[in-house]
Structure formats: structure tokens, C-alpha cells
Amino acid sequence: MTVMAGWRKSKKLDQWIAFWSVPVFFSLFGLVFVPLSWMMPPRSPSSPQAEIVAFMQSPNLLVACVILTLAFGLAPVSNACYLNQIRRMSVSPVLRYSLMAGAMTGTIVGMLFPMFCFGLGAFRPGYDPAILAMLYDFGYLAFIGSLGCFCIMWMAFGLAIILDQNHILPKWLGYYTVWQYVTELMAAPVWIAKSGPFAWNGVMTFWFAMALYVPWQMIVYLCIYRAIKNQPDDELDNAFLESDLAATRSKASA
Template identity: 35%
Template sequence: MTDTAAVLTEDGSGGPPKPERLGKREVWIFYWAFSVFYTALSVGICLLGRATPPPRPDVNAMQAAAWFDQHQLGIQVGFVFLLVIAGGAAISNGIIGYFMMRMSSGKMLAYAYIATMGVGAIPGFQLILACWLTATFRPDRSPDVLYLLYDLGMLSYNGSLGCFTAAYTVMAIAILYDKNGIFPKWFAYITIWQIVTEILASQMWLHHSGAFAWNGMITLYIALVVFGLWIVCFLALFRIAASRETVDTPALYELQDAR
């Protein structure tokens, strides 16, 4: 009886015990947190805050002040909501770093990704929330002050380049050099296009209208298409990678690193 029990798995079937699937439940929790955060981000930024698609850059101070007055409630509701859930960005960066640490390219690139995205969240996300909420907090301010907050928020949100360029660079390098097959190589090339769109976005600091302005076809809409494709592909690959996780997955990768 003892010998028979020793070869039975938990479901009573014969054969060697199978590795427990989904041993790290937090991986799936983070998967859904990632999905929910980006959905909530889209609602707050696009539908309520009206930052994407953005308002026009070729306006004067009175027009900028009138725009804040027109969208005051949406900005206040949407952006206060985003301030509450802003920590979701750290969760998103952390789960990407988690899978990068599983790559044979080494943990330093994962640390670099997490650090650069963490720094980039301040100019690329938090600053527009602070600027536009400040503008709507006292709408009777001078139109020139509101004009400054209008420009500073949008240029920071769409034109914060260096941190994100560095983050996507180290991620692409990690995927290309990885031998563990965490993510397919083609995802690295989509990530490289993220770098290209960040570089193109530098032109918005020089143009008030046209394809290179902050609401232009090249600096904004192409970038949105590439980013949307990147997110969709990442969620699909994230799900595949998470489904391969087992209780002993960390030990296997630590053994590979030791070799």
C-alpha cells in the first residue's frame, strides 16, 4: 500500500508527480493588475482627462484657459482617479522586470528597465496630472499661468524621451540575447519601434503645428499605434509565459544562471 501511494499523484493517477502549475499565483494576479491598470489609464487619460487625443498646441493663452474651463470636471475626476491608482505603473514595471530576470541575458538589464521606467513615470505621467489638476484647482488664475501649465503638462506627457528610450533599449537587448525563450525575438523588434517613436517625438518641442507637433501624425498617432500593438502583444506573451510557470521554475533558472 505504501509503495502504491508513493507513485500516485494528487489526483490519484499513476506515474511520477507532475510539477504544480501556476505555482506563483502572484504572477496571474499581476497579469490581471497590469490589464486593469492600462484599461483604467485609458479611461482616465482619454475619456475624462482628454490628454489623448491631446488638445491643440497652436492656441493662445485665452484659448488654453477656455479649454481648461470646458473640461474642468473631466480632468478633476479622471486625474484624481489616476493619482489614486498611479502605483499600478510600478506593478506593470515590476512584472516585466520579473520575466526579464528569467532571461539568460542577466538580471542587470531587468534592474535597468525597472529603474528607468520608474524615473520616467514622474515626467511622463505624474507631471501632467499635477499640472492640469493645478490649473483646474484655481481656474481664475491668470491665463498666462494656465497657458504654462497647459504646455508643461502636454510636453512632459508626450515628450519625455530619455528614460523610456533607455528602458525599451535594455528590454530589446535582453530579449535578443535571451536563450531561455521567455519572449520571442520578434517582440524585440516591436520594442525597437517603441524607441524609434520616442526619438521622433523629440520634434514636438520645436513645432506648434503639423505632423511633428504634439498632436501630429508622426509624433503622436504613429506612436499610439506602435504602443497599442506593443501592449497587445505583451499581454498575449505575458499570458503564455505565466502559463509556463511552476513551483520549481525559479530553481531551474537559478541553475541555468549558475552554469
């Protein structure tokens, strides 16, 4: 009870709620795209039409879409955690706005579009195989080929860390983020290559990018944790509101 009371009195409670909702979202995201629907790892662009039809009409896709629909609202929360820390940095707000715009664009194209494409294929049996093949291509090209939407987003994040003089996040994380951003550029050839290392399921386009992205995302998450933990209470917005309220009460009593 004492621990719970301490948490409830914490001025960072709202940040911690947002922070701990992030692994919940990524867990649901992974459940949807891997064991439930087997959308990932990506299937081949040159899969036989019979395999495409069987995949696109799997009932599991509908269950996956239901879970993703319910979990989708948690997607902006992780970005909000990043934005809150960037606001503490000695950099222009333009970098924060760039990250925000990139996150919104990438989420719509890279999450909603594939969900609708794969879910639509399974929603009504009897679609023409050619239509299912088009939805299959659309879904994967949106999911993998939209990684370029995140280029400006992560470049802004990396630059904010590198240029920051307040040392909110470690400088090496900024350089790591810029390097991770380079892997997003590898998504561009998926619109040209239908096989080989630069197809949407290729070694360079998907596997190499994931080998860099997954550990990077975990490291960023840990660094954000430390930044929230080390943030002084007097920097918090609710601390300012509390002091203003106290000043108002003092004036009223006087």
C-alpha cells in the same frame, strides 16, 4: 469552489494577480486621459488662449486627477511582470536594472507631472491665463516630450529578449520592441515644433507612434501571459522557499 481552491493553491497566484491588474490600470488610465478629461488625443500647441483656459479650468480634470491618484500605484505592476520574466533570461542584470530605472523615471515625468499640471490649473479658479497657458505647455510637453525616458527602458527589454538563450520570450518580439523604441525618439522634436507632423499632436510624433505602440503593448501582454503560463513551478521563488521549509522540517523531525 473547486476552481477557487485550485487557484489559491497555485504557486503562480501572486504573478496572476499582478498580471490581471495591468488591464485594470490601463483601462483607468484610458478613462482618465480620453473620455473624462479629453487630454488625449493631444490638443494643439497653438490653441487660442480662450480654449486653453476653458480646458485648464474644466472640473473634469479634478475628477480625472482623483482617479489617476488612486490608480497610480498599479503602474509599476506591469513593469514588475516584465522584470520577473527578464530575471529568468540568460542576460546580465544590468538590463533588468535599466528597465527598472527607465520605468521609474518615465512614470514620474510622463504621468505625475501632467497630472499635477492639468489638475493645478483646475484646482483654483482665477489663475492668470498666462499661467494656465504655461501649465498647459508643461503638461503636454511632459506627457509627450518625455517619451525619450522610455528609450533606454525598451531598448533594454528588446536586447534582453534578443540575447536570451533560454527562449523565455520569442526573438521576434525583441526586434519588434527595438523598432517600437525608435518611435520614442520621434518625441524629441516636440520641444522645437509648434505645428506640423512633429508637434506634440502631430502625425509622426503622436499618431504614428501610437499606431505602433498600442498593438505592441497588447502583443507584449499576451507574450508575458504565455511566459507566466509556461514557467515551470520549480523556477518560482516560493517553490524554493517551500523546499527549504520541507528540508528544515525533515531535519527537525530527524
